[in-house]
Amino acid sequence: MTFARPEYSIDTDTLPRMPAWVTSARPEAFEDVAFLSGAALNHLHLVLGREEVPKALLRDRLALRAGEACVGFSGRPERAPELRDAIHLLRPGDLPGPAGETYLAWRRAVEWSVSVKALSRVLPTFESCQIATWLDAGNGAPVTRAVVVLDAVLTEAPRAEVPALILADAALAQALGWDHVVPLLAAGLKRTDLRKRGDDLRLACHRALISSTREAVRLAADLARRTAHLKAVAPKLRAKGAGDAVDMFLTRDAVAPGALPLPDRAARRLCDRLVYLGAVRELTGRDTFRLYGV
Missing domain, CATH: 1.10.10 (Arc Repressor Mutant, subunit A)
Structure with missing residues (x-):
């Protein structure tokens, strides 16, 4: 005798979908790209405000993608499966290795509320006063603030790509009123983008946010459905x-x-x-x- 797997009908298709004009446009002018990235971030802001979105899980999964991107920037071959193994299969006394350390930094960055104190624990090689100075360097619109921070860190420490991207996402989160870092920039940027400065870097970041925010919204909807199903079967x-x-x-x-x-x-x-x-x-x-x- 065989038993059919029980079916659970979960209707979580209630999250607002990102407008097609944001996801399908291929703008060239800086003003158009900046407008679309702002629209995408605003949509993500609405999605993150929804109760059904598992925010901690979403941040943790985005941290994996950011870690994978940063490991790729360094020229290492590890991808998501290897990064998961490096952290989740660690034995007491083992070290996670360079790729694992990168992923671990992102996981820690999304775990605590955004603050200089928390970021100092995430990035122990930098003094808290230096982190505060970088975060205060940006002003203006959210993306502009993030770009200024990214530019400032990479100018002073060209090889500190992971700290620069974490701090840039932290500045973006602060400007948008988010309590936690939401990893967005790393997954949308190319390695060559990190060598750009000024307006070229700003344009690259706007483009990166359009693509990464679109993916974050899709992932949020997927995780909302999956976690609703998990909660439904949990009483059994x-x-x-x-x-x-x-x-x-x-x-x-x-x-x-x-x-x-x-x-x-x-x-x-x-x-x-x-x-x-x-x-x-x-x-x-x-x-x-x-x-x-x-």
Whole structure:
């Protein structure tokens, strides 16, 4: 006898969609590009205000994409699967390596509320007064503020691409009134863009934000549907500690069974159960050392 997988009907297709004129336009003039990036950011701002969007999970997944982009800027071959392994499969006493450190910096950047104190913990190689000076360097519209910060950091420390992009996203978040860093710039920029300065860098950042914001909105809608489904099946989980485990899946890009607040065998069974229910996915395709995520 076989049993059909239970179906759960979740209607979360209520998030406002980004207008087609933002996503399909291919402007050349600076004013048009700046207008569209502003429209895209405004739309993302509305989406982030929706209760059904799992904001911590969205930030964590965007941190993975930012980490992947920055690792690529440095010429390293690691991509998202390797970055996940570098962090989530670490053993006590192990070091995550250069690529893992880059990803870890982004994860820490999105975890805490935006402040000089928090950013000092994320970027310990820089003094808090220097970070404050950089963040205060930008003024004007949000994107302009972010670009000024990015330009200032890269001018003083040309090889500090990761700190520069984190601080630029922090400046953007502050200007938009967001409590946390939302990684946007890194995923939309090219390596050659980081060598630009002034108006050329500003144009590159506006273009980057159009593409990365569009992707962030799409991802927010996808995660809203997936987390709604996970919440719907959660009451059917009987394992002790299942509620805390579900909370972890609702806030983290990836989770290793060993990180769940259950005994090893129970954790693996819970993950298999959630996969069966269509609430989480196995992310590695491996038979061992598996990772799971919404």
